[in-house]
Amino acid sequence: PPIIRKIPGSLAGLILGTALFYAVTNLSGADLGQPLGELHVSFPPELPLLPLFTEPISPALRSALPSVMIVSLVLAIIATVETLLGFRVAQNLHDIPLRPVRDLGAQGVANFAASLTGGVGGSAIPSTTMTAYRAGGRSRATGMIAAGALLALTLGFSSILALIPNAVFSAILMVAGLVLFDRWNLQLIHDISRRRSPLVRRRAVFDAIVV
Numbered sequence: 001p002p003i004i005r006k007i008p009g010s011l012a013g014l015i016l017g018t019a020l021f022y023a024v025t026n027l028s029g030a031d032l033g034q035p036l037g038e039l040h041v042s043f044p045p046e047l048p049l050l051p052l053f054t055e056p057i058s059p060a061l062r063s064a065l066p067s068v069m070i071v072s073l074v075l076a077i078i079a080t081v082e083t084l085l086g087f088r089v090a091q092n093l094h095d096i097p098l099r100p101v102r103d104l105g106a107q108g109v110a111n112f113a114a115s116l117t118g119g120v121g122g123s124a125i126p127s128t129t130m131t132a133y134r135a136g137g138r139s140r141a142t143g144m145i146a147a148g149a150l151l152a153l154t155l156g157f158s159s160i161l162a163l164i165p166n167a168v169f170s171a172i173l174m175v176a177g178l179v180l181f182d183r184w185n186l187q188l189i190h191d192i193s194r195r196r197s198p199l200v201r202r203r204a205v206f207d208a209i210v211v
Helices: 009-028 059-094 100-116 126-134 141-156 166-179 183-193 198-210
Strands: none
Touching: 009 166, 059 100, 059 126, 126 141
């Protein structure tokens, strides 16, 4: 049926993998690992970074600040490039008018607010953009609906999410990582590993460094 084709592969893998996990453990008694366990969710969220503004900075944190700044800068650059790629994918799929400066600024403000409350930053990822498009998402409301659904699942169904097996969750992460290797990446690895001309090898190594 057409509706089945719109179900993301990761969601289908999560449902089927979880069902298979509990079927095997209940029928055979095999130990396949533990579930995720209790999720500590609170609303309104705590402010773990509040002491940074109300208390003196400790010597240990002061010494670690240079490393934190470098890592933050690298993550910001990667997220920016990834977001711009996601914007380009969305524009190619549905010809959506984009304002990169405004959209990147909004993403930065959102990630800053998330970090203040102990959350995890995010960015527009091309693979998730493709998944949303294939599932029927055609407007900017798609991201808001996805965020609202995640919030509702976390607050209302945290006990169900705690039952997801670690093995299934790890398998989904591995598959998601492997999917990132497209034909261009594989060709790049092939050019570096094989005995090609020095010019081709230098160009492939340079492309790998940029990536």
